[in-house]
Amino acid sequence: MNASGPQESAQPNRLAGAGLIDRIRPLSFQFDGKRYTGFDGDTLASALLAAGVRLVGRSFKYHRPRGILTAGSEEPNALVELRSGSRREANTRATVVELFEGLEARSQNRWPSLALDVGAVNSLFAPIFVAGFYYKTFMWPAVLWEKLYEPVIRRAAGLGRASTEADPDTYEKAYAFCDVLIIGAGPAGLAAALSTARSGARVILCDEDFLLGGRLNGERYEIDGVSGPAWTRQVEAELRASPETRILRRTTVFGVYDGGMSGTHTFAALQRVSDHLAIPPAHQPRQRLWRIIAQRTVLAAGALERPIVFGGNDRPGVMMASAVRTYVNRFGVIPGRHAALFTTSDDGWKTAFDLAAAGVRLAAIIDARSVVAPVLTEEAKRLDTRVFCGAQVVDAHGSRALERITVREDAGRLSQLQIDTLAVSGGWNPNVALCTHLGGRPRWSDAIAAFVPGDVPRGMAVVGAAAGSFSLKDALREGAAAGAAAAEATGFKSVKHREPRVTDELTAVVPLWCVSESKTKAFVDFQHDVTREDVALAAREGFSSVELLKRYTTLGMATDQGKTSSLNGHAIMAALTERAIPELGTTTSRPPYTPVALAAFAGVHRGKHFKPTRLTSGHAWAEGRGATFMESGEWLRAQWFAAPGETDWLTIITREVRAVRSGVGVCDVSTLGKIDIQGEDAAAFLDRVYINLFSTLPIGKVRYGLMLREDGLVLDDGTSARLAPQQYLMSTTTANAAKVMRHLEHARQVLWPELDVQIVSVTEQWAQYAIAGPNARRLLERLLGDAIDVSNAAFPYLACAEFSWRGVTARLFRISFSGELAYELAVPARYGDAAIRAIMSAGEDFGITPYGIEALGAMRIEKGHVTGNELNGTTTAADLGLGRMMSKKKDFIGRVLARRAGLADANRAALVGIKPTDKSARLYAGAHFLTLGAEVSLQNDQGYVTSVAFSPMLGHWIGLGLLVRGQERLGERIRAHSPIRGGDVDVEVVASVFFDPEGARLQS
Amino acid sequence: MARYAGDSTARLGFALMRYSIFNLVRQALSGHRAWGPAWRDAAPKSAYDVVIIGGGGHGLATAHYLAKIHGISNVAVLEKGWIGSGNAGRNTTIIRSNYLLAGNNPFYEWSMKLWEGLEQDLNYNAMVSQRGVLNLYHSDAQRDTYARRGNAMRMHGVDAELLDAEAVRRMLPFLDFNGARFPIHGGLLQRRGGTARHDAVVWGYARAASDRGVDIIQNCEVTGFIREAGTIVGVETTRGSIRAGKIGMAVAGSTSRVAELAGLKLPIESHVLQAFVSEAIKPFIPGVVTFGAGHFYISQSDKGGLVFGGDLDGYNSYAQRGNLPTVEDVCEGAMALMPAIGRVRVLRSWGGVMDMSMDGSPIIDRTVIAGLYLNAGWCYGGFKATPASGWCFAHLLARDEPHAVARAYRLDRFATGHLLDERGVGAQPNLH
Amino acid sequence: MADDTLTARAPFTDLAFSSTPYGGVVVADRDGLALAAVLVRKGCLAALTARVRERFGIELPRGPRRIAAGTVAFAGLGPATWLASSEERGNAFALTLKEAVGDTASVADQSSGYAMLRLTGAKLRETLAKVLPIDLHPRAFAPGDVASTTASHIGATLWRLEDSAEGLPVFEIAVFRSLAGSFWDTLTHSAAEFGFVTRETIS
Amino acid sequence: MRIQCPFCGERDLSEFAYLGDADFRRPDPDAADAEARFFNAVYVRDNPAGPHDELWYHASGCRSWLRVTRNTRTHEILAVNFPTPSGGS
């Protein structure tokens, strides 16, 4: 490496020549309003460090100044607000943000500015703001909690700000299937990918970084005589040429979910498709959520270096040793000018050597171990660096950044070193999160003083640093072997290949969790400001299990989920309570491995695309008629058809109802469920699912039917027509169509598999129009001509027929929801549009009026017909006045349990009609009934109003309701109590049929 | 640093230091060294008057009220893990009393009243926060259903308001009012509803109960029952056998498993419910909001995380974790309702095992076995019930008769058909 | 009335056909196909199989497979259910089928029940990966394979045809007619990055 | 979770609807204690921690009802069959 020192003044800490950045492409960006430049290939963190920016954020509770700790997704400190306006994005880790031209970032949780943060006074109250302090106070006086204390606590909480505008970017979800999924493209993952790819298996290789290579990019390793990055490029080229291999960069596998019997698992991964760009290009999402179904998995997610807990260990300038190497080697950035190393592992020494190679003055290497491999100390000697073995950094000092450290030497002597950068290595924690999402527990390894994979999901192999194998050689060897094994396991022949040559490295570690003599605050969880004292307080107060410790102190609950903190906290707790770390166990790690934007989980399913929209084949026509549509489940249905100049809905509906009742109207009823039921036992089958008899229904006739659930309550109602001896056509309510279909399939396949019955939904096949009103028959005569005789004699009430009409098969049913002389005409849906236009033109001379479901609703209430408001899952047939329909001649679903005392109780509420005693009064659904004079209380509740409508025919509001012993109370005046809406109305209990109670119109 | 206190304090028999700002400040001066355990982590004695199985909110509240209201303090709460490790420690913390049915509403309103005085009762700040619960509606039929519910609430003296779309917009301008597939028509608001800090509720009850002499015994799993002449007289545990005059079961998601140890089969299924928390952000959502056209509800914790959830995963499970389709479903609801939080990141997801009853309402009753009492069937809504559940279960255990507000929670109601089915979905727990 | 016949309306209306020679995804509307559900009666599988063989020269598939002969095809949708299709337009097919299967199966016309597209293109699989939870890799889903599943919340049935002359994959996907618009939105959105072209036919 | 449908092959959980305990049988409706038997069948279902026989409906696939044996502690699927020997047809 060319160690010629800082390059230009704008980037004082940028080394010349070094790193994997593109110096031909400078990029300008802003941080807290100030302009800087970096290069393509930088992260925001590396560019800030290059520019000499050390203070980047404030901590959660004490507003302590914080800098950049790591170079990866585990970063707890360097959280910024990225972008602006509707794209504003809180808590973004500067260490994973790829620099792009024009990037805007701001520090968070500070006011008025990062350097001068008023919130830092919290530090003064730190002695009070210990773990869980709020549980102990703010209780008096009680009123102040809501008014003062809580609002203050809430305002103080939180880090960044969310935008209040809708996210303008798009997101996408996709599925991927593979034989082998490889998570992590460090040396272990790359080796695994090579051996699987060469077998011909379908491979997906994911890495969360934008460069493949893992640690190879941050180190000065050589493989087969070339540098790590060069080797990576060779491997990448081979993988890219392999047709069955897919490489997903910028893709974090964040969750493991259940799979199937064949050994598959479902993985969730987030691909940051456009986050490295100012805005996503046309037709590209911001992010894509992958659901990857893999037969076998190789987990090669590496390890995370852990900090050491000592006083002031959160000062900007204190960094992870491996991160320092990454900044130097990968980004060509030195984090400071005067550095020291504090380590308990051999691995940490690399940082000292790399810093020295980069020309940074190294004040000292402080190794907590008394005995260190001679090769290391010799190398240090060669570099003329002071080495303290058996020594510890007890405190780090400085105001807004590190200025000085206190070191306790082996002999106990304290000395001070003036430095601006302290690289810390407390050893490495294998990245085992993804092994544990399905409930497996990691296992403690004394050898590396960390948790390693324990029970892993079936079909998953863990390799390299993730498995606790810390040397490059082992990573490559284990990766290749696991890749080959996975290929074989999925039915491919693995190809043996030569093991690459690498020099071995030293990996010894002796853990040092916490430096005991620190004078200043020593942080365990940086983001949540959990200190060593907080852990001790938790121990003292009995929160000594790791889970209680976590919840009491919030250790490990920050955005990094304890990646840099949990184990240190547990180790401190273990020491305090004289237990071994494995005895304490560890907290559960849960998806997502790193935080994932909510919108990514939703993909395209937002706004109008939240749920699909179902349109009837008459939709275009209705649209043309100016219909107003409303949602009815997934369907859109015409609510009403405003005439020119009409704005008031009541006027519209009144007109529509009157037009139907005095002339003729047409309504699209295609959304009702239609189920074709055939077979030798079709009749017997219907007898078992309906409460009434259908086997006795003559061919060419329709009958109303009611279905119960097995618990005796009403499931659905509708009509069934007998089209042929062994064929019925059942109709269901729009809302329950799918539910009824499933219910019937269950009856057919599970309850009575011996019956010969076939059922299929034909809802979509048929467009169906209700033609209702005194002129309906005349209209149909004109419309259908000779196709069918619709005279009352030939086609009486409840008749049905299938016939050929204008070249299509049509069906006609003489049924009526409106209570008028009415028919429903069905044609294959592709002719639905033509049919409604034909109906309209045939009806022109009769003044045909299209009507929507509001008018239909008003008419059905006038007729006392029940719908979803009454069939709400808590009513019995008897409640609805349909008890007599329950056949005594047969068994049917729900019959037995409907007999239970609670359902057969005479005191249950029964369906009645109501009308206001004052005819001008308006009724509201949801009002509760009270006996006149009774005190308002839930105990006096007599039932409620289920449906109301203004009756155009009667000229006042009417309603249906369920009233206790309602059928015995006709004529009684009661109170419809609706304090929440409209107040109370005196109503008279009447029969539920308001209009044409004899049904003369139907039959006419 | 002070040594870990462990069990020794129990033997010493100490009085808990009162929680107050004065003591907090005083302790601050001496490095908080004098705080003792928040509750005594007791070792089991051989016998108690009452043994409560389950150290969740309900079990601990029951013990507290047994001691406080009924003077029965020779009580042990047995917890198989650490207290609050069940649903008490993993729920979305919503408290409300916006119930429809006369069998439910007075109970939940009683619970709300107890919440409103909880901190003073327990000398523990459980951060009860009455910032309102708003249930949105998206159709006239849904509005009418809410009107019915709101009227029922008002009839019992519970606060309820029916808002129109404009009023909702004023409260929550960042909801999707323009391009929504299912437009927001309004909402049912209970201003007294809100959230409480779930863990603090557990710890507060534990501390208060412990202070009155109740033994809180962790890592003590009940593995069997001791029977004598058809009566249950004690339990076998992983820490030995313990005899008891009466035994109350409050094990939530483990109800069927523990009942099975007593040979009981109950109208309960265990289902997993997931919950989610986002990274902490500055105050964004004032209260609790539920989406009426999908499965999604959300609030914001005192720490700043958006806490949200949706439907059950829908299959029997004891795994305490769920699957991806539900995660997607919940987040689709979130984006349909409030697209402004699209870039807010989900930090963590987890699952809890619900004791789903066959009508969606709870059971507080005796069992057919003398000596064994049941508190179960809380479904996904039992956190809000914690105080009243403890109150009423203590009443039943102490007096052998149901408390007035819990009279409907009988175990035989499924057989008799006196169901308490707020949603009308019938004997299908995954749909409640 | 002057013109007596009813004119059919296609589920995917007003498609703008493109003459662009190349798109990553190319689709054509298959409206007009005659379709019918065929559900075997209890104990009649052998008889039905024989009749279908005899009448249409098709070996009734037993699994999720589609077998075509001439203008007719049978696709297995379930253990006892097939979707039969015929290139011959009009409503005669259901009647022909009924007559052919006699009392070995129930038949229900579904010609209007579905909206169907034929799709091809170099980026078709990438597009469908955003829509379907099914492994469509050539090794996993062969020509003639059938799947009923959900396409981004929309129920869908699809099958693979023989690759095109250019060696591109060809699939047909049917969704319920009422969902044609939503499905179209999903598809066009998913294909947008690859270039999306509609044609009158794809052969 | 992925369920191996005997007709369709292994499919994602989202395609299926759940019913529960597969051993639901309609008792004899004419038995003297029919009400009690139906109550038991409808309300008191198996809810074991461990292997559980349960009914799932392949709603978005072949519309078959399936009898699935699944471990409720681990979500591991142990067997999938049609509910009756005749195999869905």
Ligand SMILES: Cc1cc2nc3c(=O)[nH]c(=O)nc-3n(C[C@H](O)[C@H](O)[C@H](O)COP(=O)(O)OP(=O)(O)OC[C@H]3O[C@@H](n4cnc5c(N)ncnc54)[C@H](O)[C@@H]3O)c2cc1C
């Ligand atoms: C994700 C989620 C969200 C929820 N959201 C809400 C909400 O917003 N509002 C609301 O009101 N409710 C909510 N709930 C429901 C609520 O959490 C529960 O109904 C309630 O907590 C149950 O009572 P509990 O606190 O006593 O249960 P738990 O805390 O589960 O207590 C039961 C205890 O029994 C222990 N136990 C089990 N078996 C044994 C044994 N054999 N021996 C000893 N101990 C045993 C368990 O370890 C457990 O600690 C939610 C639940 C979940 C999972």
Ligand SMILES: NC(=O)c1ccc[n+]([C@@H]2O[C@H](COP(=O)([O-])OP(=O)(O)OC[C@H]3O[C@@H](n4cnc5c(N)ncnc54)[C@H](O)[C@@H]3O)[C@@H](O)[C@H]2O)c1
């Ligand atoms: N000497 C030591 O003590 C020591 C200790 C630890 C590591 N190491 C070195 O580290 C390397 C270990 O190699 P390795 O391949 O096992 O690990 P690695 O760290 O090189 O690679 C892991 C890769 O996984 C990616 N990753 C992690 N989690 C992911 C996720 N959820 N989704 C997608 N990608 C994810 C990371 O971005 C990274 O690129 C070796 O070079 C070894 O020398 C040395």
Ligand SMILES: Cc1cc2nc3c(=O)[nH]c(=O)nc-3n(C[C@H](O)[C@H](O)[C@H](O)COP(=O)(O)O)c2cc1C
């Ligand atoms: C109301 C609430 C808020 C939570 N907030 C956080 C949080 O901010 N950070 C976090 O890591 N976990 C948070 N959790 C989740 C817990 O970490 C944990 O997942 C949950 O208690 C279930 O326990 P388990 O995951 O250990 O099984 C929260 C949980 C609840 C119930």
Ligand SMILES: [Zn+2]
């Ligand atoms: Zn299937």
